[in-house]
Amino acid sequence: MTVKVYGPAYASATRRVLACFVEKGIEFEIVPLDLLKGEQKNPDFLKLQPFGLVPVIEDGDFTLYESRAIIRYYAEKYATQGTDLLGKTLEDRAIVEQWLEVEGQNYHPPLYTLVLQLMYYPKMGLALDHKVLEECEEKLGKVLDIYEERLSKSKYLAGDFFSLADLTHLPFTYYLLTETDKGYMIRDRKHVNGWWDDISNRESWKKVLQL
Amino acid sequence: MTVKVYGPAYASATRRVLACFVEKGIEFEIVPLDLLKGEQKNPDFLKLQPFGLVPVIEDGDFTLYESRAIIRYYAEKYATQGTDLLGKTLEDRAIVEQWLEVEGQNYHPPLYTLVLQLMYYPKMGLALDHKVLEECEEKLGKVLDIYEERLSKSKYLAGDFFSLADLTHLPFTYYLLTETDKGYMIRDRKHVNGWWDDISNRESWKKVLQL
Structure with missing residues (x-):
């Protein structure tokens, strides 16, 4: 069954889902929405989300949203197909979940604000809020210091295996490196930088960027 | 095996874990930390977190942090013990995950800021930021409007069963109602209010509040 994915392929949260689908070998069809025209606020779409x-x-008659929930569902549903993204034991999965939460709660919020302001504010004619930018860079830097320590002892965030915990970082970290001048936050941390080179050079992510 | 829980029993994220443990009938022992003395920044604790x-x-030699990761692990590990908190099928669990993510990504951030400012800023002698408070109330109100619609059709967030999706809302919503003057955001929405009365009157939550 081909899974329908609503959302332009370039949207960051959509890319999180597509990277999972490519890793798992799941067939999908993208149903594009024009976010600039606000199609995600159309009544028909709001019935779905x-x-x-x-x-x-949409997978048959099953509908699901929230990208981090979608990747968990498919990683578990197709546990033995494609790349194992949850580990082999309940404890492996728990550590994957721990780092998924670290990403969602600690890493993503300051990164999101940095990317939003540096990437979009100039295009929208909005002034940058330098106080907020400084606070976000400081917060993200502290989180990355902990990642650096973790990745000095562990090849990937959850252990010696690539997992959802790593995959979930791809879309927004990619923006930080390609669309802002803050890429040094990754590049200047030896183990974070090596980890980024590893996960961003996976065939799945390269394919997602071409969609 | 008794599970050690580091953190004062009154801390909101600790309460999330304890509510899960009581629902599942898991034996635990609280190892108190004095957050006001900054014991959570001691080197020994930083090795754990x-x-x-x-x-x-700490569960034998297994250590885990992030409250939402901990509750997922125990809900799965003891799936057939105590209250079923993940549903019966993979699709049930996916919908539980969807609402866990809605809580973590959409509901919690504005609620956290509201509670932090209204509950702690006066005690700390800090001035309230009324612009931020207004923005957070507007954001949370929009999220609660969607909850109201959902809960008009479904007894609980993930369906007709109490789950982690509901449980995760308990600690901070409790603060909104008991420690701020914004309780009307829950009380003025009929179905959200009914849901809150239901989940906050569970024996597990009452027990957690007494710890």
Whole structure:
């Protein structure tokens, strides 16, 4: 069964889902939405996703949103197909979940604000808020210092295996490196930089960027 | 095996874990930390939790942090013991995960800021930032409007069963109602209010509040 993915392929949260689908060898079809035209706020779409956010998946008559929930579902549903993204034991999965939460709660919020301001504010004619930018860079830097320590002892965040914990970092970290002048936050940390080179050179991520 | 829980029992994220443990009938022992003295930043504690945050659990030689990761692990490990908190099928669990993510990404951030400012700023002698408070109330209100619609059709967030998706809302919503003047955000929404009365009157939550 081909899974329908609503959301332009370039949207960061959609890319999180697509990277998972490519790793797992899941067939999908993208149903594009024009976010600039606000199609994610159309009544028909709000029936699928009441918050008006992408992505949403339709898999037969099953509908699901929130990218980090979608990748968990498919990693478990197709546990033995493609790349194992949850580890082999309950404890492996728990550590994957721990780092998924670290990403969602600690890493993503300051990174999101940095990328939003540096990437979009100039295009939208908005002034940068330098106080907020400094606070976010400081917060993200502290988180990355902990990542550096972790990755000095462990090849990937959850252990010696690539998992959802790593994959979930791809879309926004990619923006930090390619669309802002803050890439040194990754590049100047030896083990974070090596980890980034590893995970961003996976065939799955290269394919997602071409979609 | 008794699970050690580091963190004072009154800390909101610790309460999330304890509510899960009581629902599942898991034996635990609280190892108190004095957050006001900054014991969560002691070197010994940072070895367990490098971000310096509570709670952390120790279960034999297995250590785990991030409250939402801990509750997932125990809900799965003891799936057939105590209250079923993940549903019966993979699709049930996916919907539980969807609402766990909605809580973590959409509901918690504005609620956290509201509670932090209204509950702690006066005690710390800090001035309230009324612009930020207004923005957070507007954001949380929009999220609660979607909850109201959802809960008008479904007894609980993930379906007709109490789950981690509901449980994860308990600690901070409790503060909103008991420690701020914004309780009307819950009380004025009929179905959200009914849901809150239901989940906050569970024996597990009452027990957690007494610890």
